[in-house]
Amino acid sequence: MKKALVASLPDPSGNPRPNRAIKLLYNMGFEVHTLSPRLKYKMKEVTLTFEINPSEISNSFKIFRRLLLLINSLAGIFKLGISFFHKTYSLIWKIKDQEERLKNEYYNLIIVEDLTLLPFFVKNYTNKSKIILDAREYYPKEMEGSFYFRHIVAPEKRHLCKLLLKKIDGFYTVSNGLAELFEREFSIRPEVIRSTPYYNKVKYKPIKDFPVKLVHHGVANRDRLLENMIFVLAGLEGRYTLDFYLTGDENYIRELKVLGHKSKNVNFHDPVPFSEINEMLCSYDIGFYFLVPAGFNTKFNLPNKFFEFIQAGLGVVIGPSPEMSLIAQEFGVGIISDDFTVQSMIKTLKSKSLKDLNLIKNNSIEVALQLSWETESKKLESIIKNLMV
Incomplete structure (x- = not known):
């Protein structure tokens, strides 16, 4: 049986996009593991979870994490390599705690739900597994209303995109506007896979009066x-x-x-x-x-x-x-x-x-059926099938 890993900073049991990816992989016949926070809601599709990014951390670790994030931003400005970001983000998200266990697993496919998780996988799984990024944001403009983000954090995000996007096997995002900017800035156009939920057949209930x-x-x-x-x-x-x-x-x-x-x-x-x-x-x-x-x-x-x-x-x-x-x-x-x-x-x-x-x-x-996951998921299914050939 083929094995897949879905890596997510939010809990995928309660987050729609990684949740649907997990269920699609399961229905395609994959054994599915997650690298994620502990699942709040049980998912029959998930065989094993490697826990990262816990919701409760000590005050000292919060300070340590902020310091590392600042160092990463400076590293982005000075355009340091993948190895540096692999080490720092492994500490920030506590992937380091799971590295030994992960070494015992082989994955045919890895879907990564956040840019800052990519350095770990590009460093450790390139040429071993097929890696796909689900880019839910255009990362260099994630919080562009913030002066600090624009001038300190955004250069790192831009550097990570330039460094990593060319090294992965697949890449998709949520809308055409984001896809066009990724292509314009990094010469790689992602597939557009919209955040559509599962189809629900509901009865028409007309509004009969105000309010x-x-x-x-x-x-x-x-x-x-x-x-x-x-x-x-x-x-x-x-x-x-x-x-x-x-x-x-x-x-x-x-x-x-x-x-x-x-x-x-x-x-x-x-x-x-x-x-x-x-x-x-x-x-x-x-x-x-x-x-x-x-x-x-x-x-x-x-x-x-x-x-x-x-x-x-x-x-x-x-x-x-x-x-x-x-x-x-x-x-x-x-x-x-x-x-x-x-x-x-x-x-x-x-x-x-x-x-x-x-x-x-x-x-x-x-x-509703046209704008459902049953229809939209065919795009992701096609990407996965092509990579598994």
């Missing part, structure tokens, strides 16, 4: 300016409600709750497990994701939640984000504001009738 129930779920990052969605609701005169299911920055979530509690039509709920997202979404009318672009990655964002809204038969309300807008228009599954101002979104939603909203809901159900 319309909007929903938003996901990670609360400050650069996503989620407060703008609360400001939009304040201007809709009770015609809509909005429920949040958020993980991430607890301080930011508390600030959002203070803002939201001033309004009777904004509510906050505990996040639900990955496996229960579709069931939760199906109890709402429309998915809402008003993402003001804070940089390149957010401009060309094409997230899981966009497709999860469609799989739940909701349709989406979005700003004019290029990648999301393209799909929303092509398949008739979205309502798009003219620009990224709160006033524009208020105007857009006020102008829509229940008939308009029900149309995008019905269209979402009609195209």
